[in-house]
Amino acid sequence: MNNGSKKQEMFSKMQERKSEVKIVRKIVAIVTIAFVLILGIVGLLGYNYVKSALKPIDPDATKTIAVEVPIGSSLGSISTLLEKEGIIKDSRVFKYYAKFKNESKFQAGDYDLTQAMTFDELIESLKTGKVYRKPVFTMTIPEGLTLEQIGNIVEKKTPYTEKEFMDLVTSDTFVQQMKANYPELVTDAVLADNIRYDLEGYLFPATYSYFEEKPSLESIVDEMVGAMDKIVKNYSDVLAEKKMSVHQLLTFASLLEEEATAQTDRETIASVFYNRMDQGMPLQTDPTVLYALGSHKDRVLYEDLEVDNVYNTYKNKGLPPGPIAGAGKTSIEASLNPSKTDYLFFLADKEGVNHFSKTYDEHLQKVEKYLRKSE
Structure with a gap:
């Protein structure tokens, strides 16, 4: 083989190698681009998934879901519980979010949570033991x-x-x-x-x-x-013991709510009402007259007491047919736990202070003292 042939052969091999290198480079480039694209797609999908998992499942949800967090529950177990109950989308995202916020000391208890709660609202609720959401x-x-x-x-x-x-x-x-x-x-x-x-x-x-x-x-x-x-x-046992219906309780408590000015007065006024009913006396409470009239008045007149209406406790003995207003918890409890007194009468002076009496004569004296003399 002459020198020219050798050179030609070497040149051909070099060309082949260059071609192979180009192909390899193209393959590497394609693989690299594909890998980057895959990473990008995976990263984008992961980002979108995490972004979605960070949001409430249903921002408009109003239905509450009862969740019981047992004593000794870890952050991981609480996260899993929230996902299982449908409160959050992904327990891992919630767990890492709580760790990032350096929140892990949560309280055991019963919670009424919703799918509209944010992670921050859930964390605040679990920290305080109370359901927390910022209302509209x-x-x-x-x-x-x-x-x-x-x-x-x-x-x-x-x-x-x-x-x-x-x-x-x-x-x-x-x-x-x-x-x-x-x-x-x-x-x-x-x-x-x-x-x-x-x-x-x-x-x-x-x-x-x-x-x-x-x-x-x-x-x-x-x-x-x-x-x-x-x-x-909460008072079903007490009601059963007193043989009192819920309707009677709410009716009695509504009278108390309208008459009382302080917590101690509620219990004492309750005793007056019970004492009157026990003796077959009419309750004679002004708010029932106003309810019978269907209008508010600063002062009930004698002529108003004669209104012919089933709610008028001056004309009818016992409780009216139903409540005359919405009673709060204090009045409800006072209705079930009245003071033990012999009082049959009471009046409120111009400052709203109640004065109680055992007899009608004593009551008239207090009317003269606290009402008529101050006119």
């Missing part, structure tokens, strides 16, 4: 309000009118639904012909939080009735 708005229903007065507050705080509220709470269909939802609270007693409003006194006075701009009117009222149901259930 709140609505406070004070003690001692009638359904019509509650409707006025609903109109001011929600998109619904007082008429829409009253139409709902006086609807036979809705009342039947409340009976089905809360059979121990809302009984056939509310259906008596002489009751003005079936659900009067059955909406618990409290501050309610709402986590959507326009909750349904049905859910608003249902929550208030449900709150009263929870309160009353």
Whole structure:
């Protein structure tokens, strides 16, 4: 083989090697690009998944889910429990989020959580032992309000009118639904012909939080009735012992709520009412007259006491047909635990201080002392 042939052969081999190198480089480049793309796709999918897992499952959810966190539960077990109950999407994401926030000391207990809660709200709830969510708005229903007065507050705080509220709470269909939802609270007693409003006194006075701009009117009222149901259930044994129905309790407590000015007065006034009923005397409480009249007055006149109405406890002995307002927990408890007294009369002076008497003569003396002399 001459030198020219050798050179040609070497040149050919070099060309082959260059071609192989180019192919290898292309393969490496393709593999590298593919790998980067795969990493990018995996990373993007992972990022989107984590981003999704960090958000509430259903921001509009209002239904509560009961979750029991056992004593001694670790962050991992709590995370798994939350995922199992459908509160969060991924337990690992919640666990690492809590670790990143340096949060791990959670309290055992029973929680009513929702799928609308954020991780921060869940963490705050588990730390404090109380369910925490930032509401869109709140609505406070004070003690001692009638359904019509509650409707006025609903109109001011929600998109619904007082008429829409009253139409709902006086609807036979809705009342039947409340009976089905809360059979121990809302009984056939509310259906008596002489009751003005079936659900009067059955909406618990409290501050309610709402986590959507326009909750349904049905859910608003249902929550208030449900709150009263929870309160009353605490006293089922006492009611059974006293042979007192829930309707009687709420009726009695509503009178107390309208008459009392302080906690100690509630228990003493309760004793006056019970003493009067035991002796067959009419209760003669002014708020029932005002309820019978259907209007508020700063002062009840003698002529008002003669109004012919089943709610007028000056004309009718015993309790009125049903509650005249929504009673709070203090009045409910005072109704079940009255003071032991011999009082049969009481009056409130111009400063709202109550004065109690055992006899009518003693009562008249206090009327002269605290009311007439100050006029």
